[in-house]
Amino acid sequence: MPSLAQMNGSLHIHNFYIGKLKAKQEQLFDSDPELAMLLDNVAAVLSEHAVVLTNDIAAMEDDDT
Numbered sequence: 001m002p003s004l005a006q007m008n009g010s011l012h013i014h015n016f017y018i019g020k021l022k023a024k025q026e027q028l029f030d031s032d033p034e035l036a037m038l039l040d041n042v043a044a045v046l047s048e049h050a051v052v053l054t055n056d057i058a059a060m061e062d063d064d065t
Helices: 004-028 033-064
Strands: none
């Protein structure tokens, strides 16, 4: 199982790329709506995984106390 630091790092990376995807999606919305929708779907999958990571991190922090 990954350490708490690794999980926090992974969560940070997820959030970074979610932001990048959403920014690019906004840029492409008018010129290429299909690609914008694809980027939105990828961001949604990463967001779901980020929620799982957040819950796992909270559980690990609770176990440490």
